[in-house]
Amino acid sequence: MTGSLLTLNAGSSSIKVALFDAAGDGDAALPAARWSGQADGLGAGLKARLRVRDADGQALHDAPLEGAQASHQGALAALLDWHAKQSGGGRIAAVGHRIVHGGADFVASVRIDAGVLDALAKLEPLAPLHQPHNLAGVRAAMAAFDGVPQVACFDTAFHAVQPEVNRRFALPRALHDAGVRRYGFHGLSYESIVAQFARIAPELAQRRVIVAHLGNGASMCAIAQGRSVATTMTFSPLDGLTMGTRCGQLDAAVVLYLMRSRGMSADEVEALLFRQSGLLGISGVSSDMRVLEASAEPAAAEAIGHFAEQVVRHMGSLAAALRGVDAIVFTGGIGENGAALRERILEDCEWLGVNVDAAANRSGAARLTTAESPVSAWVLRTDEEAVIARHTARVLRAAG
Structure with missing residues (x-):
């Protein structure tokens, strides 16, 4: 796989983005980003700003976002415009997204299509501060990268291996079977810490x-x-x-x-x-x-x-x-x-x-x-973006 992997974590008033090399072993240690950026203050009445830093934390770009740029789609477009102007910017081979809630059906990262997007939208009431913005980021990336694979990486997936006794509420079994259960979140962060801790201790x-x-x-x-x-x-x-x-x-x-x-x-x-x-x-x-x-x-x-x-x-x-x-x-x-x-x-x-x-x-x-x-x-400093990049690479390799 050639080109670059873009990771996108869209929140209620911010977008975190990072760029990784697409080549490499997705099963190895967490990859290092070539650069990472954050647009924050998105939304009416806020002072939006876009900041980009290199792998060493040095500032590459710092500028206000005004007008149409102060939206999720506008901020993403501004970031991609900045990327395109860099020497060796390169082609985006895939985009990996943080999705907070995967429900009972999504227990591993998956390539996004219309059916997946519709199923994830039905989970919005379970994570109203996150899921709508996560999916808005997916739609913005789909518009920006026509035909480029989009991969959903779930915060809930890390916890899917928990013992059944820790997954249940004391409710009638039919409700558990219908999806009223303990899912757990921040899984991408926990996976990042597990990988880092395995190296240092x-x-x-x-x-x-x-x-x-x-x-x-x-x-x-x-x-x-x-x-x-x-x-x-x-x-x-x-x-x-x-x-x-x-x-x-x-x-x-x-x-x-x-x-x-x-x-x-x-x-x-x-x-x-x-x-x-x-x-x-x-x-x-x-x-x-x-x-x-x-x-x-x-x-x-x-x-x-x-x-x-x-x-x-x-x-x-x-x-x-x-x-x-x-x-x-x-x-x-x-x-x-x-x-x-x-x-x-x-x-x-x-x-x-x-x-x-x-x-x-x-x-x-x-x-x-x-x-x-x-x-x-x-x-330890969490690195959710690196985990998203690793999962995205794995999904694309599995698809051939």
Whole structure:
């Protein structure tokens, strides 16, 4: 296969794109991007901007997006125009997409056709903050690259190997068979961490590991021998940890109360739980952990404390699912950059056998615990784009 692979991760107000060489062994270590770009601030009333960096993180392009460019399709067109003007830009051989929800039917990456696109659109109610934008990115890429293969890579697929006992809700069997089950998310990120951890700590990577993907969307996963055992997000990306604007774990009867006693419609409840809760709801200040940490408002400190407590409690639950734990890995925007929060969480996990090395944690070292710590802790930067590129290459090779 010649040319380049483009990966595309379309969110509600952003698009992340990266370019990889198409040649190479898709079963080898994660590939390195030639460049990566992000258009953020997309949408009405926002200040859109496009930034591109090379493999070493050096800026290649940084410019505002105005007018029609400040849309998902316009931003993608601007990025492709920039790419075409570069020497050796080359042909795009395929585009790989992050798709948050694959439902019960999509448990591996697949080439996208009209039938696949229609099936994925039916899952939009299960991931309203993500799926519509993921699919808008697919349609924009289809328009930009007529006839070029498009490949869907699913956040849910990594968790499809979980034991059946961890996939079920205690609901009638017919509902489970109809798809009301625990799916799990952030799978592309977890797969990235598994691959990286296998390189830097190969023996530990084959043991019992808890990965904490902490960001605006947050989840945790119990992994044994590189395979998902249990995770905090379940039927949708709403469940589990407290998040930026999502409530996380919630008694289902609260929804019934809101609808019956407060007269809220299904759309109003959805907006409350997905967009008005979490760190934003508790603090009344912001959904951004950096803003909360800088705030003097007592409610901001309360929101941070709530988030940390939920991580610690779920850490215990996942350790139980693994029947013990040998290593903890932090990733995601908060997990990678929040040294103070990591230290707070690890200190509260001392009962698990974690002895945090505060100096190493604050210095940016990969290992966060002392050499004598029975359970080691690490921080790794997730690389979902590399996983998407690897899956895209595999799908194309399998198709011949």
